[in-house]
Amino acid sequence: MCTHxxxxxxxxxxxxxxxxxLLGADVVRRWATGGAARRLAVLVRDRAxxxxxxHRLGIAxxxxxxxxGDVTAEGLGLSRDxxxxxxxxxxxxxxxxxxxxxxxxxxxxxxxxxxxTAHLLALAAEWPRVARVAFVSTAFVAGRRTGFxxxxxxxxxxxxxxxxxxxxxxxxxxxxxxxxxxxxxxxxRSSTVACDDPxxxxxxxxxxxxxxxxxxDGLAALIPGVAGSVLDAVPTDYxxxxxxxxxxxxxxxxxxxxxxxxxxxxxxxxxxxECRACWMRDPAWRRRGIELPSLADLDTxxxxxxxxxxxxxxxxRRVTRALTHFLPQLALPKRFDxxxxxxLLGVPSPRVxxxxxxxxxxxxxxGWRGVSALAEEAA
Amino acid sequence: xxxxxxxxxxxxxxxGGIAYTYASASRSVxxxxxxxxxxxxxxxxxxxxxxxxxxxxxxxxYALAFDAASRxxxxxxxxxxxxxxxxxxxxxSAMAFHAATDADAGAASLCTADRFRYPATxxxxxxxxxxxxxxxxxxxxxxxxxxxxxxxxxxxxxxAIDRALCVxxxxxxxxxxxxxxxxCTSDAACAVLVERTDDPAARNRIVGxxxxxxxxxxxxxxxxxEVVASYxxxxxxxxxxxxxxxxxxxxxxxxxxxxxxxxxxxDVLLRLARxxxxxxxxxxxxxxxxxxxxxxxxxxxxxxxxxxxRAGQRALLFSHGYGAHWTALAVEV
Numbered sequence: 001m002c003t004h005x006x007x008x009x010x011x012x013x014x015x016x017x018x019x020x021x022l023l024g025a026d027v028v029r030r031w032a033t034g035g036a037a038r039r040l041a042v043l044v045r046d047r048a049x050x051x052x053x054x055h056r057l058g059i060a061x062x063x064x065x066x067x068x069g070d071v072t073a074e075g076l077g078l079s080r081d082x083x084x085x086x087x088x089x090x091x092x093x094x095x096x097x098x099x100x101x102x103x104x105x106x107x108x109x110x111x112x113x114x115x116x117t118a119h120l121l122a123l124a125a126e127w128p129r130v131a132r133v134a135f136v137s138t139a140f141v142a143g144r145r146t147g148f149x150x151x152x153x154x155x156x157x158x159x160x161x162x163x164x165x166x167x168x169x170x171x172x173x174x175x176x177x178x179x180x181x182x183x184x185x186x187x188x189r190s191s192t193v194a195c196d197d198p199x200x201x202x203x204x205x206x207x208x209x210x211x212x213x214x215x216x217d218g219l220a221a222l223i224p225g226v227a228g229s230v231l232d233a234v235p236t237d238y239x240x241x242x243x244x245x246x247x248x249x250x251x252x253x254x255x256x257x258x259x260x261x262x263x264x265x266x267x268x269x270x271x272x273x274e275c276r277a278c279w280m281r282d283p284a285w286r287r288r289g290i291e292l293p294s295l296a297d298l299d300t301x302x303x304x305x306x307x308x309x310x311x312x313x314x315x316x317r318r319v320t321r322a323l324t325h326f327l328p329q330l331a332l333p334k335r336f337d338x339x340x341x342x343x344l345l346g347v348p349s350p351r352v353x354x355x356x357x358x359x360x361x362x363x364x365x366x367g368w369r370g371v372s373a374l375a376e377e378a379a
Numbered sequence: 380x381x382x383x384x385x386x387x388x389x390x391x392x393x394x395g396g397i398a399y400t401y402a403s404a405s406r407s408v409x410x411x412x413x414x415x416x417x418x419x420x421x422x423x424x425x426x427x428x429x430x431x432x433x434x435x436x437x438x439x440x441y442a443l444a445f446d447a448a449s450r451x452x453x454x455x456x457x458x459x460x461x462x463x464x465x466x467x468x469x470x471x472s473a474m475a476f477h478a479a480t481d482a483d484a485g486a487a488s489l490c491t492a493d494r495f496r497y498p499a500t501x502x503x504x505x506x507x508x509x510x511x512x513x514x515x516x517x518x519x520x521x522x523x524x525x526x527x528x529x530x531x532x533x534x535x536x537x538x539a540i541d542r543a544l545c546v547x548x549x550x551x552x553x554x555x556x557x558x559x560x561x562x563c564t565s566d567a568a569c570a571v572l573v574e575r576t577d578d579p580a581a582r583n584r585i586v587g588x589x590x591x592x593x594x595x596x597x598x599x600x601x602x603x604x605e606v607v608a609s610y611x612x613x614x615x616x617x618x619x620x621x622x623x624x625x626x627x628x629x630x631x632x633x634x635x636x637x638x639x640x641x642x643x644x645x646d647v648l649l650r651l652a653r654x655x656x657x658x659x660x661x662x663x664x665x666x667x668x669x670x671x672x673x674x675x676x677x678x679x680x681x682x683x684x685x686x687x688x689r690a691g692q693r694a695l696l697f698s699h700g701y702g703a704h705w706t707a708l709a710v711e712v
Contacts, residue, residue: 217605218605218608218609219604219605219608220608221607221608221609221610221611221612222611222612222647222651287595288593288595289593289594289595290595290609291609291612291613291616292612293608293611293612294611294612294615294651295651296647296650296651297650299650300647300650300651303643303646303647303650304611304647306643307427307641307643307644307647308607310423310426310427310643311419311423311561313603315603315604316603316604316607319604319608
């Protein structure tokens with residue numbers, strides 16, 4: 001942990017969106033329990049949900065002020081009094097609220113990710129003391145870009161390059177909005193969150209775990225991938241620590257930072273081999289003789305998906321669609337630059353290979369709790 | 380097909396001849412759909428490359444098997460007494476003597492002494508295979524003929540047999556469906572002559588093989604998604620093993636001789652298997668559909684007869700026995 005102190009923009013009220021999410025909650029916890037005297041306000045749609053999260057995170061009653069609102073509403077849906085208070089006292093806005101569901105249609109993804117950001121920016125423009133807007137984005141705004149991805153606006157894909165899903169695209173559009181209207185922004189692009197920390201424990205399951213379960217259950221025939229494909233992933237604690245340390249830091253206006261494994265990403269073939277090695281320790285799994293999915297380039301993957309779609313079989317389609325919304329990224333090999341992040345944080349993200357096996361073991365040991373068996377659901 | 384036999388330094392196993400018989404009637408995809416014989420819409424199956432299927436009406440599986448086997452002996456001018464081994468497979472024996480329209484009677488015969496009437500022994504007798512040891516295979520689905528050839532090679536090696544006849548015959552009862560996992564089936568029989576020889580100029584030499592069986596998938600109907608998912612990666616594995624056993628590199632394969640399943644699935648599998656120079660001999664998919672009895676071997680013969688597959692070329696045969704079996708055979712033509 002870097003212990004340098006920096007001038008920051010958190011001397012007034014820091015408004016945080018997305019505080020009930022995986023990363024947002026951990027960032028708020030760090031600030032609320034870290035010793036620094038911060039005035040934290042969190043925008044919440046569901047006050048009860050926030051109170052549960054705060055209790056779970058050990059945040060003392062009154063340490064954080066919850067304000068009712070919703071990023072999808074004009075003016076965030078704030079009451080007049082709250083709006084007046086925030087206008088007067090807010091010095092920084094940290095925007096983590098997002099719809100991270102990869103399968104959302106574009107208009108729905110935009111409603112939260114792009115338009116929600118626009119609503120927040122419009123308010124912040126009216127608040128005179130705001131000197132920092134920190135936007136938590138995704139490294140996969142890179143979309144279908146391949147190769148080296150710089151920590152800059154150029155790292156994002158364009159319409160011509162395209163994106164794998166509407167989530168990526170809507171976040172790229174939100175980044176553009178942030179850059180267009182302010183000079184005091186910091187954009188923190190997170191990679192895919194794989195587990196809580198290098199111990200491999202997984203509290204919140206996501207699409208990666210869903211895909212792994214399909215592999216484990218022998219329901220995935222193919223996985224998009226080519227020679228050089230890697231999985232870039234990060235633990236929650238690395239990302240939330242980085243956000244907590246960088247979002248309010250002075251002197252980095254206009255910085256785009258990759259919170260990614262970068263050079264520590266794991267080659268896909270090694271990753272699958274590690275999964276297999278872990279699962280083979282289970283005699284019941286070993287006896288089934290399940291093959292892990294074959295690596296397929298994008299053309300082959302799309303041919304397969306098209307064939308499954310044509311069959312009309314609902315369970316097959318459900319399985320394939322669950323993978324189609326994000327796995328094609330694996331066949332678009334890229335390496336995220338992390339030089340700026342490493343320099344600012346003083347430490348790189350853990351290498352994926354350092355914890356991948358422990359994470360697989362954890363998922364297996366906990367019986368894939370929280371990760372649905374798609375085929376059973378659709379039966 | 381002209382047959383020769385030979386070895387390298389040891390005695391080699393060669394495919395000495397192939398003959399086949401399809402049921403005489405045929406139906407289009409749309410006719411089958413109208414008859415309720417398909418699970419998938421006709422347009423989808425047409426999109427997967429299927430057109431017509433041969434359907435047994437009056438023929439029994441035995442009649443198809445006898446026709447294919449006797450045709451093979453006649454075409455290759457094989458003296459029946461020179462056959463040292465007969466390996467039969469396909470439709471369960473109780474059904475073998477009944478026409479498609481009378482299949483239920485076949486099933487009922489299991490409850491009587493008729494269950495001991497076996498097509499393999501009848502074939503030995505009626506073909507005059509006086510010196511042939513006889514055995515039958517079951518439960519290998521579309522890999523039956525591969526299994527027969529495998530068993531034949533092993534027995535020929537261990538019992539010094541020079542010539543074996545492998546026969547598979549399959550049909551569906553008239554009222555049964557004709558689709559298995561987006562593939563439709565033709566009723567047919569296929570006979571393959573396997574020979575052991577010292578001839579160094581041998582043609583159609585079997586130089587490599589692989590078989591993978593995964594009992595986990597035994598209940599294929601209940602594990603449809605798992606079977607689809609396992610099909611491709613296990614097929615890639617089986618193909619790689621066959622190439623390895625033949626000492627071939629992926630780029631050495633000139634032709635892939637398929638089982639006649641959906642052309643779309645072959646598009647995917649060929650990409651996954653990464654055989655850069657291989658062409659798929661797909662001519663029979665549309666016109667024949669999938670014959671459980673051994674369409675790889677039917678296709679091998681047709682490809683040679685058509686002049687597409689020429690002497691010296693390398694052919695890879697691959698098939699999947701619905702559910703649990705994957706098999707591949709490397710043949711130097």
